[in-house]
Amino acid sequence: MNSVSINSASIVASGFFANGPVDTALIIGTVVAVVSATVGTFTVMRGQSFAGHSLSDIGTAGGAAAPLIPVPSIYGFVAVNVVAAALMDLLGVRSPRARDVATGIVLGGALGLAALFLYEDTTTTSDSGTVVTVLFGSIFALQSSLIPVVAAFSVAALAITLMLYRPLLLSSISTDLATAKGVRVRLVAIAYLLALALAVSLSALTIGAILSTVLLIGPAAIALRLTKRTGHALLLASGTGIAAVALGVLLAYDSVGWTSNGQGWPVSFFIVALLFGTYVVTLLVTRRQPHRNA
């Protein structure tokens, strides 16, 4: 499991690669970064960032319900997200604004359920730490036994996206053109939302809701500013995502010695700050372009 070969630079603190949690974090982080960047490129193109972010919060309802049934929380996450994605599609087909409201309604309802399940969790298991874990996740607390499950869901999400590549691209650029060319736009939209639900469940559960959203949107948004070719954007986004995860994990590992209290800074902070900073810089250096507003 620990056989990733990375040619390390010498700025890496000692013990970095000999550290079990760090290895697991890097492996899972890389897998999630690639899946998120690939699915996320289409999320950004289709103007579905809100849905992409919402699913990471909505999944917490499933994650919170799972211990009550009881089943492993990943199944709760996936089940709730797939249902939520279907509902969003069903409620919001008319227009972008209707889609925005539909996503909001589904999110609001799911958060209500999450409040109930978390309440039941804390009263029945007296474990309020669940809330924080579900909401923020921790890339360093991953169990390496999760890797096969993570890999299976990743392959499914990637396979759906890549199988749909051409019709998805066409219908993301122009619904009318896609319809004229015989693409079943509605079916493509539903299949894509399924891939999004899988990708987000996977990332939210392993690395937390914050990182799930930033790895879905950040690298893709940066890449789409820098290149017009979708193939290039996919590669650039994946590379950006991997680089941000690796650098973030490294900085978090190093940060333990920064403050006198010995509390390290959270890895999610570094990854988000790196991607946010890069995004702002790309906005400033690339020419202002008229975007279709979703």
Next chain:
Amino acid sequence: MFAGFMVNAWEAATIVAGVAGVVGFFTVARGAAFAAHALPNGAFAGAAGAGLIGVNALIGLGVFSAAGALTIAGLAQRARRDVATAMTIVMMLALGALFLSQTTEYAPAIFSLLFGEVLGVNGNQIVPTAAIAAVCVVLVAVLFRPLLLSSVLPDVAQARGVSNARMELAFLLLVALTTTMAVPVVGSLLIFSLLIAPAATARCFTNKPLNALLLSVSLALATVWAAIAISFQTNWPIGFFVGTIGALGYATGRLWVRYAR
């Protein structure tokens, strides 16, 4: 249910719901549900940061939600609005994660910021809540016509000399104010439901702006009152009832549009 300690809860929730009904009307008209989710959710970072440096949580919430509103508006000048909002909310949440990692804040404190504790509202929270609510209502009253025009017909607004960019900023700052007022009382998840569901339901039943606004406020009040009452009886969290009633209301609205209208 109306015992002494409950009076504060009823008052605070009524104020919050009234403002949410008004601001929610514009949120739904502008298709800005993502911003209405992002600001309350991200602003909790401000409360965590305020705890870290020892100032009033209300100041932290206000500073963070206003900064969030400015960031969304600034980034959206150059990029798509939904992407700008997504990047802003994750940055705010990441700062929150950083602040929390540096405090010894106890998990239930976070839980209450997210899900609120209406029943724990105390008397001296009512005055600031009411004051901020009054500012929100005055702002809406002053900006009503241009804000409505730029929400519903942005092209016409531009032709009439209304700056859509300025209205967007004003709207986001309005959501930021609502956030600052509501998060300490009802929590960030509940205020989001109150901003979206009643207004979206109202629009299913009427096309006239003023009627929709009034219906939105009435539905928000009814939702909150019912949620408090049922929560008091069952001991289940208020957030669950607000979320469920909101979603059921919207489902009813959609069915009405489909079959009766």
